Amino acid sequence: MRTRDDILDELLVLRLQGGHVASLEVLARRWHPKLLRHAIRLTGDREGGSDVAQEAWVAIVRSLRRLQDPGRFRAWAYRIVTRKASDWIRSRVRRRRLDERVAAEPVEIEVEQQSGDAEIGQLRGLLIKLPADRKALLAMFYVEGMTVSEISEALSIPDGTVKSRLFHARNHLRAGLEEST
Numbered sequence: 301m302r303t304r305d306d307i308l309d310e311l312l313v314l315r316l317q318g319g320h321v322a323s324l325e326v327l328a329r330r331w332h333p334k335l336l337r338h339a340i341r342l343t344g345d346r347e348g349g350s351d352v353a354q355e356a357w358v359a360i361v362r363s364l365r366r367l368q369d370p371g372r373f374r375a376w377a378y379r380i381v382t383r384k385a386s387d388w389i390r391s392r393v394r395r396r397r398l399d400e401r402v403a404a405e406p407v408e409i410e411v412e413q414q415s416g417d418a419e420i421g422q423l424r425g426l427l428i429k430l431p432a433d434r435k436a437l438l439a440m441f442y443v444e445g446m447t448v449s450e451i452s453e454a455l456s457i458p459d460g461t462v463k464s465r466l467f468h469a470r471n472h473l474r475a476g477l478e479e480s481t
Contacts, residue, residue, distance in 0.1 A: 302371075305330075306371065308330075309327070309330070309331075309370070309373050309374070310370040310371050310373070311370075312326055312327040312330075313327070313364065313367065313370035313373050314370050316364055317364060317365050317367070317370070324361065328357065331377060332353065332357070334444060335353050335356060335357075335377060335378070335381050336349060336350065336353040337349075337439070337443075337444075338378060338381050338382075338385075338436065338439070338440070338444070339352035339353045339356065339381050339384070339385050341432065341435055341436040341439050342381070342382060342385035342386075342389075342432060342433075342436050343385050343388055343389060343432075344432050348388055348392070349385075351388065352381060352384045352385045352388050353381065355384045355388075356377070356380045356381040356384045359380050359384065360377055360380055363380075372453070374446070374450060375446070375449075375450040375451075375453040375454045376453070376454075378440070378446070378450070378451075378453075378454030378455075379453060379454040379455070379456060381454075382454055382455055382456070383456075419477065422476070422477055422480050423473065423477065426472070426473050426476040426477070427473070430469060430472065430473075433465075434465065434468075434469045434472075437451065437455070437462065437465050437466060437469060438466070438469055440454065441466060448462045448463055448466075
């Protein structure tokens with residue numbers, strides 16, 4: 301079901317495609333924080349995530365006219381950030397030759413902290429141990445509210461793979477919580 305925000309995003313994209321440059325500022329104000337969080341989750345690095353988000357915005361602006369369905373902006377923008385993050389990681393791995401350290405860097409997932417709630421602390425610990433791609437997938441689904449098909453499009457993987465990875469990530473978290481109780 302399309303929301304007001306979805307319709308506003310479509311309108312902004314259409315206006316930008318029509319040459320209304322001021323719409324870019326509104327679109328960027330709405331989407332930059334989300335795309336930045338996604339980039340940070342994928343890279344595991346705040347500075348790297350910021351660089352990735354900036355590069356992604358350059359690519360978004362350059363290729364926005366080619367986006368045929370403005371309703372697909374969210375998945376399209378996330379896919380661009382995902383690709384730019386992948387490029388960033390590849391260059392970092394090549395430069396430092398530390399494949400395992402890059403993949404193992406902790407990434408924080410935003411979980412509402414409730415003082416004294418031990419399960420939240422346990423969940424946070426389990427999330428930190430997940431691979432970066434699983435953390436990003438969970439965040440896209442639960443934090444960003446993206447659908448399976450939007451995640452599929454953003455990560456360039458089949459819907460079934462998204463569902464399978466979500467299933468396994470949830471089972472991993474569930475098992476970890478059950479072990480600690």
